[in-house]
Amino acid sequence: MTGKEFFSVRTVADALAGFRPGHRTAVEVVSLFDALHRVPAEEVRAPTALPGFAKSTVDGFAVRAADTYGASDGLPSYLDLLGAVRMGAAPEVAVRSGGAVAMPTGGVLPDGADAVVMVEYTAETMPGTIEVTRPVAPGGGLVRADEDVAAGAPLVAAGRPLRAPDLGMLAAAGVTSVAVHARPRVAIISTGDEVVPPSTVDLAAGQVRDATASALAGLVVDAGGAPVIAGIVGDEPGALKDRLTEVLADADLVVVSAGSSVGARDETAGAVAAVGSVWCHGLAIKPGKPTLLADCGGIPLLGLPGNPLSALVVFGQVGVPLLWRLSGCETPPPAPSTRARLARDLASAAGRLDVVQVRLRDGVAEPVFGPSALLSVLTRADGYLVVPEPATGLDAGSDVEVILYR
Amino acid sequence: MTGKEFFSVRTVADALAGFRPGHRTAVEVVSLFDALHRVPAEEVRAPTALPGFAKSTVDGFAVRAADTYGASDGLPSYLDLLGAVRMGAAPEVAVRSGGAVAMPTGGVLPDGADAVVMVEYTAETMPGTIEVTRPVAPGGGLVRADEDVAAGAPLVAAGRPLRAPDLGMLAAAGVTSVAVHARPRVAIISTGDEVVPPSTVDLAAGQVRDATASALAGLVVDAGGAPVIAGIVGDEPGALKDRLTEVLADADLVVVSAGSSVGARDETAGAVAAVGSVWCHGLAIKPGKPTLLADCGGIPLLGLPGNPLSALVVFGQVGVPLLWRLSGCETPPPAPSTRARLARDLASAAGRLDVVQVRLRDGVAEPVFGPSALLSVLTRADGYLVVPEPATGLDAGSDVEVILYR
CATH class of the missing domain: 2.40.340.10 (MoeA, C-terminal, domain IV)
Structure with missing residues (x-):
């Protein structure tokens, strides 16, 4: 026990800006159903315009707007009822000057019409004749064929996690699978001779169950990652280095919750230095100072303090942004x-x-x-x-x- | 097309307070690993105190505090080094007056000691003698055996979704499975002759792909539910009622995105009234007024407006709290x-x-x-x-x- 540790302390702001291992997860194609909060690897563009046809937004009558100008309760416009549009079907009749076609909300605007007057401002006073008591402007009561999205316009951006409405927009465009970054696999290693698995029923003197790994796994899931509980490594020299080498072969991010004693911390620092390039040893954060960051051939490694509280705080401040970046997202979604x-x-x-x-x-x-x-x-x-x-x-x-x- | 709809409009506040179908999801036991954001069905209490032993929080020396009173750089206390505690093991030596035992952070406090002095305030000036240059108070440098949780005290509350630190606390206590409410199964029915599945490549005139169901599924997942896409029902009379009867047999919440035309809305209202007791038809919300709430033998049914934007807004305001309540949580976790x-x-x-x-x-x-x-x-x-x-x-x-x- 020396009481002395070598620290090359950096600020958290430095770490977020400057610690940038190059690795990103592979791209995989997932169904829309599995795409929530996943990060698109590329922009997705609309194959065709949406909604794809000029569409009524009200129940009413398709008309030529000019036929309604000046209409009022006292002086209605009278239009010939030419037919009706059915939902989900092509109009069977066009609108001519002086004519009107009955429209359901969502129906296809017939040829010749440029507006839809709301049913509330109409009455069918005689069979076959519609009385209109308010004028409607061209474009009123409808959306254009490309008003939601133009053909070729972006539906979703690369690098921004997909939200529920994005799934709706993709579905509307007929895009039922998306190329996204794979969920980062996060290997979580616990260290310390005193640490035993949570399933241990009876503890011997001085033993503690591994709390940090389970809590970290939860934070990893919240940040879109896939936690891999990579077990507990004792304090014997060399054991951690061997385990790190193994997990680095199949992880996108490695997290070590270090032993709490200074000897265990020294052993962790040595093992990390043996498998990667140490970017900092010590972060200017409280709690959490004894944090290690290392770049292992592009794979980031985060050595967390031994205390659970410190470990979770540091993972939230530094690990979560790293995790999002690994999956192609530079700006994590907001926390509540x-x-x-x-x-x-x-x-x-x-x-x-x-x-x-x-x-x-x-x-x-x-x-x-x-x-x-x-x-x-x-x-x-x-x-x-x-x-x-x-x-x-x-x-x-x-x-x-x-x-x-x- | 009548242009008239019967509305019994209620406010959203009324709906949240007063619309309370009695159904809750069943209780199931899940592993800690699957328990994130799940709602415990009952309080979980600590089987034993945690950490379970008085534990050093610093690297240093276990002492009797009184032996350090008055110690300073100019006038240190000198203590006999009696031995060392190893991590994860019972102390092999006790502390007597005038003695000190070397301690790693996290080590078990030996009998006879009531404090741990930090290594920074000590020096081993002669082999076997520890010089202490700062006093430590009783209880300093350690946590008590029950300081984290007392035996029998609650680890997690019933009805509050489990967060990442809760998983750590349960793991520390050796609780590796939890009784939680099952994820509510949310049947999502889309209606309208114009609506076709998202996988439809070429649309006929007036057809639209079902966007709302995919977006709703995302919102359901965000609120801890399990979405079940229950298909598209056309506007023919009776079809929706039949489908509602089928899905009510195996759903905890039924959501219908209604057709957009007044005829389709009337058909939806009729079908809902046939399978449940309508609590309101019309919510004082914009967008989203044509919303239906019904209680189908304890199973809530939410009839959403036909427009995707309105449907998603209403689901967020009313459906999400309903969903949490179904899984035993009266106070949903905060939104960002x-x-x-x-x-x-x-x-x-x-x-x-x-x-x-x-x-x-x-x-x-x-x-x-x-x-x-x-x-x-x-x-x-x-x-x-x-x-x-x-x-x-x-x-x-x-x-x-x-x-x-x-």
């Missing part, structure tokens, strides 16, 4: 957040990102403090706030943004 | 949101909920207008804002909360 009033002063060192767990009550954010060895600090919190790197603290009563756990 | 400045005045009728799509640029929310027949209104938006029921509008420059699409 809310504004709140800070209940008390918070101190922070300039140049360091502070992540403070908070409970929310009636719009007030109350910090939850506790040793980062305790998981309950996280499970008692509703979310967290970030004291940015330049700030030296926040005053009680400040308006703060709280990122909510979901 | 942000504050923005409204770019222009928005008018709204008092008593009606207005949902306005917006684009965000540099903190300014710019409304996206367009006929609700257009899906592109949704895909162009970054999110939406809600003008609440009592308000008659919002002024340009107002501070608004924008719910972000994810």
Whole structure:
């Protein structure tokens, strides 16, 4: 035990901007049904215009707009009823001057018509004659054939995760499969002689069940990744390096939750340095300083602090953006957040990102403090706030943004 | 075509509070790995205290705190080094007055010790003697055996979806499976003679591909449900009623995206009334007024407007809370949101909920207008804002909360 560790500390902002291993996941084609929140590998363009035909947006009558000009309750326009359009079928009749064709919402506009007058402003006073009591402008009561999307225009962009309405737009265009980046496989390695699997019923003295791997797996799923629980590695020299070499063959991101003792941390740092190029050892973040980032031939490796709270905080700040980038998305989708009033002063060192767990009550954010060895600090919190790197603290009563756990 | 529809209009607030079909999904036991965002059917309590032993939170030396009182750089305390605790093992030595035992972070506190002094405030000046230069209080440098969770205390609550840290807490307690509510099966029926499956390559005149079902399926997945695409039903009398009867046998929630024409809407209303008790026909929401809510023997049925935009808005406001409630969660997890400045005045009728799509640029929310027949209104938006029921509008420059699409 030396009490000395070599740190090359970087800020979180530096890490997000500067730590950029080149690997991206492969492209795979998935059905629309499996495409939610997946990241398109390329822009998808509309094969044809949508809706594809000029379409009524109201129940009413297709007309020539000019035939309705000046119409009012006192002086209606009278038009000959020429027929009716059926849903999902081509019109069987055209509109001529002085004529009208009955239209359902969503029906195809007949030739010769340039507007649809709403049924509310009409009456069939005599069989075969429609009385119109309000004028309609050309283009009124309808959408154009290419008003939703023009042929060849983008339906969805590359690099932005697909949302529910995007699936609808793709379906409307007849696009039923999409080329997307594969979900990043995230190998999660736990280390430490004291760590045993969660299924262990009776613990020997000093043993702890592996909490971090399960929690990390949840964060990985939330960020669109596929977690691979890669087991627990003891503190014996060489064991971690061997395991890292194995998992690097089949992972897009490797996460090591380091042992908590200084000896275990030294062993982790040595093993990581043996399999990759260390980009930083130490992040200016609290909690989470003893974080390692390394580039293993394009595959990012994230060495997390041994305490679960610190590990989860660092993974949220650094691992989640890495994960999205691996799947081709530079701007992760937004996390749920809310504004709140800070209940008390918070101190922070300039140049360091502070992540403070908070409970929310009636719009007030109350910090939850506790040793980062305790998981309950996280499970008692509703979310967290970030004291940015330049700030030296926040005053009680400040308006703060709280990122909510979901 | 009558132009008249019978509406019994209710507000969205009424619907959320008063429309409460009794059905809940069955309880099933899932592994921790599959439990993310699932809703526990009952509270889970800690079988034993956690961490289960008094544990060092620093690298240093276990001591009796009183032996360090008054210690300083000028006048250190000198303690006998009695041994060392190994990670994951029981201490082989106790601490006596005047003695110290070397501790790794996470090690078990030896008998007789009541604090751990950090290695930074110590030096081994002679072999076997530890010099301590700062006092430590009783309880310093350690967590108690039950400080994370006491035996029998709740690990997770019933009815609140499990978050990533909850999975960690359950793992730490050795709980590797959880009784949760089954994902609600949501049958999605599309109606209308004009509607054809998304896989249809060439459209005949007036046909449209079913966009709403795919988009709804995405919203269902986001809310923890299991979508079941239950096909397209034409406008012929009786067909929808028959299909509703079939799907009600095996669904927890039934969603019908109604035909867009008044005739199709009438047919939907009739079919729904035949299979359930109609709670409202018409919601005070824009877009989305022609919404139906019915209770079919405890199974909620949601009849959505025919336009995709209206259908998705209503599903978000009413269907999503229903879905969470079916799985035992009364308070849905928060949606991502942000504050923005409204770019222009928005008018709204008092008593009606207005949902306005917006684009965000540099903190300014710019409304996206367009006929609700257009899906592109949704895909162009970054999110939406809600003008609440009592308000008659919002002024340009107002501070608004924008719910972000994810």
